[in-house]
Amino acid sequence: MFEGPVQRLIDELSRLPGIGSKSAQRLAFHILAIEKPDALRLAAAINDMRDQVTLCERCFNVAAGELCSICRDQRRDDSVVCVVERPQDIVVVERTQEYRGGYHVLGGSLSPINGVGPGQLRFDELRARLQTEGIEELIVATNPTVEGDATAMYIAREFKPLGLRVTRLASGLPVGGDLDYADELTLGRALAGRSEL
Amino acid sequence: MRVDWLSLVDFRSYRALDWRPDPTVNLLIGPNGAGKTNVLESIGYLASLKSFRSASDSDVISRWSGSSVIRAGIGSIDRERLIEIEIPREGGRRTQVDKTKLKRTAELLGVLRVVAFLPEDLDLVKRGPAYRRDLLDDIAVQLWPSAYLDQSEYDRSVRQRNAFLKSGDRDEVTLAVWDSRLAQAGGRVMARRIRVIETLTPLLAESYSVIASEDAQVGITYSASWIEGAVPSVSAGEYADAIARALEARRRVDYERRMTTVGPHRDEPGFSIGERDARTQASQGEQRTLALAMKLAAHQAITQALSETPVLLLDDVFSELDPNRAEALAGALPENTQTLVTSARPEDLPISGKVWSVGEGDVG
Numbered sequence: 001m002f003e004g005p006v007q008r009l010i011d012e013l014s015r016l017p018g019i020g021s022k023s024a025q026r027l028a029f030h031i032l033a034i035e036k037p038d039a040l041r042l043a044a045a046i047n048d049m050r051d052q053v054t055l056c057e058r059c060f061n062v063a064a065g066e067l068c069s070i071c072r073d074q075r076r077d078d079s080v081v082c083v084v085e086r087p088q089d090i091v092v093v094e095r096t097q098e099y100r101g102g103y104h105v106l107g108g109s110l111s112p113i114n115g116v117g118p119g120q121l122r123f124d125e126l127r128a129r130l131q132t133e134g135i136e137e138l139i140v141a142t143n144p145t146v147e148g149d150a151t152a153m154y155i156a157r158e159f160k161p162l163g164l165r166v167t168r169l170a171s172g173l174p175v176g177g178d179l180d181y182a183d184e185l186t187l188g189r190a191l192a193g194r195s196e197l
Numbered sequence: 198m199r200v201d202w203l204s205l206v207d208f209r210s211y212r213a214l215d216w217r218p219d220p221t222v223n224l225l226i227g228p229n230g231a232g233k234t235n236v237l238e239s240i241g242y243l244a245s246l247k248s249f250r251s252a253s254d255s256d257v258i259s260r261w262s263g264s265s266v267i268r269a270g271i272g273s274i275d276r277e278r279l280i281e282i283e284i285p286r287e288g289g290r291r292t293q294v295d296k297t298k299l300k301r302t303a304e305l306l307g308v309l310r311v312v313a314f315l316p317e318d319l320d321l322v323k324r325g326p327a328y329r330r331d332l333l334d335d336i337a338v339q340l341w342p343s344a345y346l347d348q349s350e351y352d353r354s355v356r357q358r359n360a361f362l363k364s365g366d367r368d369e370v371t372l373a374v375w376d377s378r379l380a381q382a383g384g385r386v387m388a389r390r391i392r393v394i395e396t397l398t399p400l401l402a403e404s405y406s407v408i409a410s411e412d413a414q415v416g417i418t419y420s421a422s423w424i425e426g427a428v429p430s431v432s433a434g435e436y437a438d439a440i441a442r443a444l445e446a447r448r449r450v451d452y453e454r455r456m457t458t459v460g461p462h463r464d465e466p467g468f469s470i471g472e473r474d475a476r477t478q479a480s481q482g483e484q485r486t487l488a489l490a491m492k493l494a495a496h497q498a499i500t501q502a503l504s505e506t507p508v509l510l511l512d513d514v515f516s517e518l519d520p521n522r523a524e525a526l527a528g529a530l531p532e533n534t535q536t537l538v539t540s541a542r543p544e545d546l547p548i549s550g551k552v553w554s555v556g557e558g559d560v561g
């Protein structure tokens with residue numbers, strides 16, 4: 001145990017995902033060692049983010065106003081919506097520069113073990129959007145995990161009957177890599193999910 | 198395949214071990230508690246990513262330390278590879294092959310292949326069905342590393358579906374989603390098990406007759422409550438359909454019992470000798486011979502599939518066998534195979550090899 005304020009910061013930091021007690025200790029002492037304005041800038045950044053950032057009222061991406069920058073953008077294709085688990089997944093899809101549609105952030109994936117059922121995810125909000133927005137296709141980009149797959153299946157079962165096109169991202173080999181370097185797990189899966197030429 | 202060298206840091210009783218086993222037969226000799234099994238366990242861990250002794254990874258970490266490190270040089274026909282794995286008490290495992298970090302620890306599977314024989318494996322025939330399910334699944338991973346993914350997805354799906362049933366929620370769409378996820382993964386697990394059985398059956402009969410020095414009709418049986426009659430050899434997709442139908446039919450029971458009462462996780466693999474069920478109608482001698490033959494068959498199946506011999510680990514097995522059976526096993530051991538044998542009583546060992554003395558945190 002360290003002096004009260006130091007230990008308090010260590011405790012707070014170690015609550016963050018991916019930070020163990022040792023890393024928390026290292027970070028805390030780093031923050032103690034740097035110039036005071038640098039440390040306060042970190043504190044202010046945390047403050048500002050929590051004060052100023054809200055969730056987009058339409059897609060639940062992070063936003064600095066009522067709507068996020070993507071939902072405000074008039075040039076985007078409103079007929080396609082990419083359904084993701086978390087706001088940070090949007091950044092990944094955006095980086096491809098290949099996608100010009102909108103998004104919908106579910107806020108997680110189905111996981112009864114963690115008490116997450118459909119009621120805890122933003123399915124009602126998605127349903128409401130389908131009624132008002134003229135959406136024609138849902139691209140499901142949930143994680144390729146057991147929970148992400150189950151969530152994708154749920155979306156297909158719930159929304160396909162409404163006459164929408166529902167698609168799922170393909171999974172398989174990394175592009176541009178040698179087959180030789182693909183691990184057997186990925187290659188095994190890619191074989192099982194092979195497609196006709 | 199062979200382990201050229203092994204280095205352990207804070208693994209069970211070893212603070213720091215550097216050991217270069219012989220490429221042929223190694224006899225690790227030392228009193229009980231000296232740390233012989235720990236060496237075998239660490240090699241088994243590299244091959245299967247789990248301890249063959251305990252369910253929890255943190256058990257392998259020395260009590261004075263926050264993490265264990267296993268490093269090994271693995272030689273195979275065409276190349277040498279360096280495996281490094283760190284098992285921390287908190288957080289995920291870190292693995293490297295040839296100094297390259299793996300995105301997923303599971304990618305390590307297949308770099309080293311191992312068949313392990315532990316004293317409790319001798320009871321393989323008469324123990325509960327879970328033990329024999331694990332055996333088939335473990336062999337599947339050694340044969341086809343991607344089976345590991347199927348198995349962990351299946352386990353996870355069963356746990357998720359059970360959690361849903363326990364939650365008291367009665368949303369039919371959500372249950373249907375978990376049914377279908379579970380059936381998909383279950384179909385793949387099932388297809389692997391049946392392929393393991395098909396591959397091993399002829400080899401099992403052969404090894405059995407070598408050890409027992411008599412011909413007998415031995416076979417591997419498999420009974421699944423979700424399949425009527427004999428289990429057919431069909432595709433993963435067809436098994437998945439059958440599992441899905443069974444889950445739907447059992448829905449009411451599952452809601453009541455708040456658990457998944459049907460599927461590959463409840464199946465019962467077994468063995469037969471002639472017309473007899475080996476679990477209830479075979480002598481203890483026959484059961485032990487079957488268990489030994491099954492491991493040798495697994496070793497042979499992997500050798501045939503890869504044109505390379507897996508490392509064989511025999512933990513204190515000979516002392517559990519009567520002299521005749523011990524001799525027969527020694528005679529049936531595969532050739533050109535790196536073999537690690539532990540024993541507290543070297544005079545009991547019917548095989549010869551390089552002798553190592555194990556004790557006080559060292560092998561020398």
